[in-house]
Amino acid sequence: MWVILMLVLYFIMTNIYLYGLDQSNILDIFGPYRTILAGSQGSLMHLGIGPIVTASIIMQLFVGAKIIKLDLTDDQDKSVYQSTQKLLVIVMIIIESVPQVFGYLTPSPSLVSGLDGVVGSTGLISGGTLAAFIIVLQLCIGSYLVFLMDEVISKWGIGSGISLFIAAGVAEAIFTGTLNWNSVNGGDLSLSNPPAGTIPKTFYYIFNMSSAQMASGGYESILLQPPNPMIALIGTIIIFLFVAYIESSRIELPLAHGAARGARGRYPIKLLYASNIPVILMSALLANFSIVSLLLYTNPTLEGIPLIGHNDWIGMYPDGTTTAEGGLAWYLSTPNGLSGWLLPILDPAQYGSYAYGHTPLQVIAKVIIFFGAMVFGSILFAKFWIMTTNMGPESVARQIESSGMQIPGFRRDPRVLKRVLERYIPVVTVLSGAIVGALAAGADLIGTVGNASGTGVLLAVGILIHFYEAMGREQMMEMHPMLRGFFGGE
Structure with missing residues (x-):
């Protein structure tokens, strides 16, 4: 019930x-992610x-690299x-809240003019400054509520709140991308403005096009x-399975207890030994590079830096876009499914745009560069x-021995x-990184419905499987010991 309540609150907050x-003047630097x-x-x-996630990664890296010396097996250090x-x-x-407002989340002119009438339009605290502070405050409150919701799920729910919110966001994107019956550009439906969802779009074309039009x-x-497109839906289903x-x-x-006879166990080394963490870190690295290149190209202060400021070789962003259209940032950017690379290769005259x-x-x-970077980077991470x-x-040997x-x-x-x-873990680690990197990159190349991204689908599947296993463990704990043993519990 706590999980359901927090997920309902999450979806409510995404619609507030x-x-x-100013909704018409938003430059979303995190759009692709x-x-x-x-x-x-x-x-x-x-x-x-x-x-x-940023705070968690920083703390884990600092403690894991012994920059901060804490023993997490000790209650006080934990x-x-x-x-x-x-x-x-x-x-x-x-x-993360403050920089968003200055250049990317613009206060509406009506709010600024209204506050100018109260505090004035000049001075240290002007209407524009106060409007920006109001937006920053809302961002801080929203993010802190998410943090509290994650704490509630971790303490009284099942699994991790962060993981469930990722899965919920991906599920929402896939659901709307598959079944959205609203037109692509708004307004009335037409052959040039069909429904945005895969299934409604397919049926609309079938019922409103002649055989000649379908063939052409x-x-x-x-x-x-x-x-x-339908290929994206099929690709999403294949990746999921x-x-x-x-x-x-x-x-x-196989493991056996050295002192207690008959006490046996197993230490599982999963094929995805490093889980989805490598592809998350690689995606975060590419996201940071994209954001930095965007800032260097568009920010009035940073674009004046010699050699790297407003440099087309690093990344080229036309006015009002957050998608690289040239430079290294374009080569490392996520392809927009088959339409972003296969169609321009097959018919550059028609689909070159x-x-x-x-x-x-x-x-x-x-x-090649994008796929190679995802695979090689995921292996390193x-x-x-x-x-x-x-x-x-x-470390595992010490844990088993202790x-x-x-x-x-x-x-x-x-x-x-x-x-x-050492016969297993190093090899499985490399395979794990290569597999998740290739899966995420392959899903991005094929395309996913709702722009859920290959990494998003990969994460959502793993999260749902782990959530299902956690629910099974919770049910096992409530069973009679005899029934628990019958179903494979301990």
Whole structure:
């Protein structure tokens, strides 16, 4: 019930728009990464879970790299860690809220003029400054409410609030992208302005086009052309099923207790050993590069920096857009499904505008660079994550040895355990990073309905599977011990 209540509140907050915001003049620098941040543009959830995730990653990296020396097995140190992380979340909320208003979330002229009549239009506190402060305050309140909702789910619900909000945002994007019957550009429906959702769009074309029209371009529009083509829906379903399959793939090392006879167990090494963390970090890195290149190209102060300011080689952004149309930022940007790369390669004369006028060779290079960066970067982040979170062979060997368990047939010694684990963990780590990177990049290349992004779909599937397993464990705890054993519980 707590989970359901928090999810309802989350969806309500995504539909409460910021008071005093000029909705027609929003430059959303986080637009391509909305599903990962579980946010909604221009609403109380504009920042989403960004501040919470950023604070969590900073603390985990600092503790894992021993920059902050805390023993998380000690209750007092764990309390210090959690308190510091909560304080850092508040700091990150403020840090991420303030820059949003100056140049990207513009207060409406009516609010500014109304406040000018109260406090004046000049001086330290003018109407414009006060209007910006009101928007910043709303962003801070919305982000802090998300933080409290995450705490409620973690303490009284099931699973993690952050994970559930990501899955909810992705589910919403997929649902609306599949079933949205409103027209693409608003107004009345027509063949040039069809429904935005995949299924309504498909039926509208079938019932309103002649056979000749379907053959001359209707099938192409249904299958390949944005928004939400049928190929994107099929790709989303395939990715969902494939990730659900590989999530259950694992190697289980048999364990036996050294002192208690008959006490046995298993240590599972999952194929996705590093989970989805590597692709999250890689996506965050590409997002940061995109944001920095956007600021260097469009910000009046930063574009004057020698060599890198307003440099087309780094990233080219025409006025009023947040999508790179050239430079390195374009090569590293997420493709917009098949229409963003395959159609411009096959027919550059007709679909070249989808690739912003780049030649087929440049589009092919973009696909190779983007796919390679996602796979290689995810492998590096997987190895880094394993080393800094005590999931490497040496750390796992110490954990198994301290629990009194050992691998049957091997001497009880951490060094022996380490050599056995080194046969599996390093290889599985590389495979894990490569698989999640390739899946996320492949989903982006095929396209996903609702612009959920490959990373978003990948995260949502893993989150839902873990949530289902957590619900199963909760039900097992309420069963009679005999029934619990029958269903595989302990």
